[in-house]
Amino acid sequence: MFRVRPEAADRNRPTTSWFAAARMGGAKVGLVPVKVAGYLWLFWVRKEWLMAKLTRRAAALLGSSLIFAVLTACGSGPDPELAKSTASASAATTRAVAAATNSLLPEGTYRTPELTREQLIATAVKRGFTRAQAEQALARDRISQTATFTLTLQRGQWTQSFNYDGSREGVGFVATYKVIDHSTVVVTEPGGDETVFEYALEGDAIRISFKNADPQRMCQGDTKCPLGFIVWESAPFSRV
DSSP, X not given: OOOOOHHHHHHTSOOOHHHHHHHXXXXXXXXXXXXHHHHHHHHHHHHHHHHHHHHHHHHHHHHHHHHHHHXXXXXXXXXXXXXXXXXXXXXXXXXXXXXXXXXXXXXXXXXXXXXXXHHHHHHHHHTTOOHHHHHHHHHHTTOOSEEEXXXXXXXXXXXXXXXXXXXXXXXXXXXXXXXXXXXXXXXXXXXXXXEEEEEEEETTEEEEEESSOOHHHHTTTXXXXXXXXXXXXXXXXXXO
């Protein structure tokens, strides 16, 4: 019976890489898999620790961003000083516009002299109406003998009032107005209808007339319409 040499016996054993490494290093075979598993476990633990650290850092950055956004939003509300400054600038602009308007057409109360019935009719006839049309318009407003017309310009409001026959007073026309230039003013009624007047300053008086108007076309079918020409064009309005 022969003996197998130790070298031959070694050749018959498995020769896996980890077995050979353990053999060459003098380590015990059963401990190598345990060591490898230990390395894997440590790698996994380190990876999880790094991931947790990165997650905490990301959460901290996100929280800081949200806090900054909230503080920015809270701080971006209306600035009282800025609002006050804007309001002051707007008021200054309004005053400047009003001053410019007032210099062209001064605010105040203006009034015609007392006008006789014949003077009123003559104004209508001069504008192309017949005497019958003028008399009909006066009758519609119950003007028997005399009429006085008043114009008040105040804060952009145009108010025309009247006194008929020395005893009956009232308001005939209320609107807003805008001075276009040294001779043109646009008057706008509450309903949106606009009338363009031509005006001229004569000392302390204002002479007013319809601008580029065709009386017959304007008053077609309206028997009271000639009264508008009578009111504005019979005489200048003098400051009271």
